[in-house]
Amino acid sequence: MSTYNGLAADSLFMPGIFRKACWRAVGGVILVMSLVSCRQQVAEGGMGGSGISQGPITGFGSVFVNGIEHFLTSATIVVNGDEAGDADLKLGMIVRVAGAVDSAAGTGDATEIEYEQNLEGPVDSIDPSTDSLVVLGQLVVLDGLTVFDDLVDQEIDGVFDGVVDLADLKALDDANPGDYMVEISGLVDGNSVIHATRIEVEVDSGSYELTGTISSHNGALMMFDIIGQSIDYS
Incomplete structure (x- = not known):
């Protein structure tokens, strides 16, 4: 069995690669909806x-x-x-x-x-001590192979070196609350934790994306849950 960073290949999957199996929203507008699993x-x-x-x-x-x-x-x-x-x-x-x-x-x-992408949206919280952050309620963990790509090139701690790690991202977010968001690419384990292989820092556009398996769909109320988030599409 092949592994990626110590995780068994059959415990990792990529929600969103086949969009027919996933819910996807941009700026609150539903583009695709299905009640089947996103696992490939x-x-x-x-x-x-x-x-x-x-x-x-x-x-x-x-x-x-x-x-x-x-x-x-x-x-x-x-x-x-x-x-x-x-x-x-x-x-x-x-x-x-x-x-x-x-x-x-x-x-x-x-x-x-x-x-x-797995996820795109504003950062809820960042914890450099545990190499983790939360985006749209989803836990994202990093390791030594996670790639940062900074598209905003802002001054951080007096130096124009961009965002190269979580400490930089936290400094940028703390100094400019609500101005930036991140795009996450990674592998998802059985506990719905995203193991990030790439984090792209962008100016917040107001359009966010969350991909996952739909649960608790209520057609009458036009609401459903997706990996812990309640979505109203009325």
Whole structure:
């Protein structure tokens, strides 16, 4: 059984990669709703075979995922539901890669690469001492492989070095409450904890996104719960 940072592969999943199975809202507007699970099954490609793999982007040249260099010559790239290009793929993004793979050579020809963020919204709380933060009520934990990407480039502690860790993010958020939000990409364990592989810091647009399994749906009241959050879509 393969693992990622000590977590068994079958205990990790990526809500949102297949949007038909998930609820997604932007700025409170429901785009897709279903009552089925967001957990995905993965078919691994072998030598001369084809299949679907998923994991964080760890390098470029082409795109490296799970130790395989995937060539993008014929690949369709989709980022957060929109057609995109090579430049839109970033380190730490959890992606789904489809295509032929030669395991012996460590290469593949991707036909499709899809990225869907787990979570996007304002930070509720940050605890650098436990390498964790809470976003839209969801617990996010970090490790030494988590990639930060700062799109705001603000002065922090007198230095224009951007956000490079949780302490910087907390300093930015404390100094500018309500001005910024984060986009999270990561793997989700069986307790719905997101193990972040990438955190992107952005100016708060007022449009937020939460992906997960719907529960307690009440059609008459036009309300449902999703991973601990009550949503009113009336």
